[in-house]
Amino acid sequence: MSQSDRDLGALDLECLWHPMLQHQGLAAAPRRIERGEGCFVYDAEGNRWLDGVSGLWCVNVGHGRAELADVAREQMAKLAYSPLTMSHEPAIRLAAKIVEWLGYPGKVYFSNSGSEANEAAFKIARQYHAQTGGAGRHKIIARYRGYHGNTLGALSATGQAERRLGYEPLVPGFVFTExxxxxxxSADCAEALEQTILHEGADSVAAFIMEPIIAGGGVLLPPDDYLPRVREICTRHGVLLILDEVVTGFCRTGARFAHQRAGVQPDIITFAKGIASGYVPLGATVARNEIFAAFGGAAGGLDHFRHINTYAGHPVSTAVALRNIEILERERLEENAAAMGERLLTKLQPLLEQPNVGDVRGKGLLLGIELVADRATREPMEAETLTSIAQRCAEHGLIIGRTTNATPGLSNVLILAPPLILLEEEADLIARTLEEALLKVLPADATAR
Ligand SMILES: Cc1ncc(COP(=O)(O)O)c(C=O)c1O
Known part of the structure; x- marks a missing residue:
């Protein structure tokens, strides 16, 4: 390690506040990544790791795309900044591309992150009702175990008690269902949603928000009929359906958008992460034209969406995102995510022979491996064991994710979400490394059960 590297490590410990990390007593700064290429990231010494979670599930087209850097440089030189109170070509073209991918008409409101995209969705839903005679409709129903962001509104819609701890009381008007x-x-959760709407009083409910597949909460896939039934229930009760496709969007699950598989159309949809593959920060909230139409009147003085972000629709972010989507199309990454996801899922199936592996599940390149201390009772494996497995994988060149600080007692799901450019041999490497780590780490007494 060179002197300057040592200096950086010391500076890190001295000045940088990392998310989700206890700094007290930290012997060394977190792993410092210097560059990325394809599915791999490298440190200064040339050690490499297969990035099995695409950063934070966002680097869909993989690391090190010079093409995206070129687009950013060109756009910055031409027009680095202009607000969307006026207009510019990259934002227009990206909005049109998103609408084309969705396959139904809508209006795209840009922001900078998934949290912001959801905040905009909540405000659009409330204002929509205020302008269409439903002034009492203010509540947002969300789901236990779902995650929608870190801002106070998005956190209020997050059904993960450990994430909320220390920040409560949160925003009033958010209600949870299973x-x-x-x-x-095996509960009927669509029925539970309808009961929640009825208990709350449909006239007080503005919207229901859900991830098509709960990601950070443990990769929870709903039954096939869940989303169609949710759509029908929301429509029947005048409740807007907001789909949070921040993780699942832009080919992650082997479809352009996860909800397209269910054949439903949400009223509002939110994006971030894969929209620009993490090369630039960007979020988007898309409202169907019927929702947008309500913003054309002057009911109650609310004649337009009174919400603005300085960087919303930033020219560089939108230019890069547009090229990112063109790469997803050109390289058929939707199909690759489906094929490699299938391959990885198949390769991981033998893990089920281990007594501490309760479930292996996923869609496309979003997979979860649920670990249990006791298979018969499904008692969740303790979090420390998952930490050890993740550490062991990292020692052998694989970065994996896991549920952390989500639902109390359920930090027991390992998560895989590699870049969508994954090759067959890379999928096999993930499966092999993970299996070796599991065999090594799982305690003998627990494996004996
Ligand atoms: C489903 C979901 N929605 C929203 C967010 C928030 O996105 P951001 O971290 O960009 O604010 C996340 C972040 O992980 C997410 O997983």
Whole structure:
């Protein structure tokens, strides 16, 4: 390690506040990544890791795309900044591309992150009702175990008690209902949603927000009929359906958008992460034209969406995102995500022979491996064991994710979400490394059960 590298490590510990990390007593700064290429990231010494979670599930087209850097440089030189109170070509073209990908007419409101995209969705939903005679409709129903962001509104819609701890009381008007968990319960969660709407009084409910597949909460896939039934229930009760496709959007699950598989159309949809593959920060909230139409009147003095972000629709972000989507199309990454996801899921199936592996599930390149201390009772594996497995994988060149600080007692799901350019041999490397780590780490007494 060179002197300057040592200096950086010391500076890091001295000045940088990392997310999700206890700094007290930290012997060394977190792993410092210097560059990325394809599915791999490298440190200054040339050590490499297969990035099995695409950063934070966002680097869909993989690392090191010079083409995206060129687009950013060209756009910055031409027009680095102009607000969307006026207009510019990259934002127009990106909005049109998103609408084309969705396959139904809508209006795209840009922001900078998934949290901001959801904040905009909540405000659009409330203002929509205020302008269409439903002034009492203010509540947002969300789901336990779902995650929608870190800002106070988005956190208020987040059904993960450990994420909320220390920040409560949050924003009033958010209500929770159960989300399907095929491994742990068989409740009819669409029916539960309808009951929640009825208990709250439909006239007080503005919207229901859900991830098509709960990602950070443990990769929870709903039954096939859940989303169509949710759509029907929301429509029947005048409740807007907001789909948070921040993780699942832009080919992650082997479809352009996860909801397209269910054949439903949400009223509002939110994006971030894969929209620009993490090369630039960008979020987007898309409202169907019927929703947008309500903003054309002057009811109650609310005649337009009174919400603005300085960087919303930033020329560089939108130019890069547009090229990112063109890469997804050109390289058929939707198909690759589906094929490699299938391959990885198949390769991981033998893990189920281990007594501590309760479930292996996923769609496209979003997969979860649920670990249990006792298979018969499904008692969740303790979090420390998952930490050890993740550490062991990292020692062998693989970065994986896991549920952390989400639902109390359920930090027991390992998560894989590699870049969508994944090759067959890279999928096999992930499966092999993970299996070796599991075999090494799982305690003998627990494996004996
Ligand atoms: C489903 C979902 N929605 C929203 C967000 C928030 O996105 P951001 O971190 O860009 O604010 C996340 C972040 O992980 C997410 O997983």
């Amino acid at each position: 989300a399907p968990d095929s491994y742990r319960q």
